[in-house]
Amino acid sequence: IVLVQGDTTTTMATCLAAYYHKITVGHVEAGLRTGNIYSPWPEEINRKIATAIATYHFAPTDRARKNLIDEHVPAEKIFVTGNTVVDALQYVTKKINSDTRLRTQLLSQFSYIDPHKKLILVTGHRRENFGDGFKNICQAIATISKRKDVQIIYPVHLNPNVKIPVESMLSGLPNVHLIDPLDYVPFVYLMSQAYLILTDSGGVQEEAPSLGKPVLVMRNATERPEIIESGAGIVVGTSCEKIVSEVNELLNNQDKHSKMSFIHNPYGDGKASIRIVDKLEEI
Structure with missing residues (x-):
């Protein structure tokens, strides 16, 4: 399995390289969306390409999970973990x-x-x-x-x-x-x-x-x-x-x-990495 993180152009390119070699991809920070492919540019398209290629999707929030489900990603392949940042x-x-x-x-x-x-x-x-x-x-x-x-x-x-x-x-x-x-x-x-x-x-x-x-x-x-x-x-x-x-x-x-x-950060409690590793071990 190849793990990629975020929405950079290197993330997108790594997804494509793994796909060409038929290697399974897991995407960390999956499901972030603005709904506008030019904002942010080119990150919105980079992450949509990552979603299209990835088998496992580690979403930081429930909202990100819903975005993925709306794009017909199988729910059983999505795991809400918080964000590693x-x-x-x-x-x-x-x-x-x-x-x-x-x-x-x-x-x-x-x-x-x-x-x-x-x-x-x-x-x-x-x-x-x-x-x-x-x-x-x-x-x-x-x-x-x-x-x-x-x-x-x-x-x-x-x-x-x-x-x-x-x-x-x-x-x-x-x-x-x-x-x-x-x-x-x-x-x-x-x-x-x-x-x-x-x-x-x-x-x-x-x-x-x-x-x-x-x-x-x-x-x-x-x-x-x-x-x-x-x-x-x-x-x-x-x-x-x-x-x-x-x-x-x-x-x-x-x-x-x-x-x-003093507002609680909705993006995690600092244990996202542990949750991702636990899921990978199950897989």
Whole structure:
């Protein structure tokens, strides 16, 4: 059996390679859907191809399971496990909290963080946001940065469609730190220090609630509607006005921020990997 995870193009290609060799495929994080093949692009089609090829489907939620059943996947081949991203996050968080040397290194790496300001962590890389979308996002960040009570950290994706507009519009602004992309451990540390997170990422939508961080989703649609329905996240799209409005609301309204921070993450309890292994052993 070949196990694939998520909705990247490498996941799709691996499914095809396994299919050509007549090897059984198991898909982890199966059943996520927006219903729009161009949002996110190309991930929506990648995961639909994975579903078409896979024999075993490890869905993170009941909603994802229903999506698969609606596409005529046999119910007995679908297993609701939670998502492994939550497992990884909990593992790394425990490591950061228990390893004094590691924590000292992280404190040194991010020594410029001002504990007296509210930290906003930004990530952005989504293809459908290239062009005007990223320009709007950058304009929103520039506007928010004028507040004296915030600090913005943005690990900038290396894709020129991201890097060029971000650096041209945000370099040198007060309260904005543009940094190189991060490995997972320091990124988890930054998430843990953030007051709120602005992102167009899929995985971050699951990680943020696990850490008690409100997440604003800079996309027009999300394949993770459970986050929005639970109240842990808000879809803001790439409208400059909407992004600025929702960020200011969370910065100014402590009650709203607290309410979003204490919502249970619908994507798992950190035991997805164990459930997947147990099912594979049964198979």
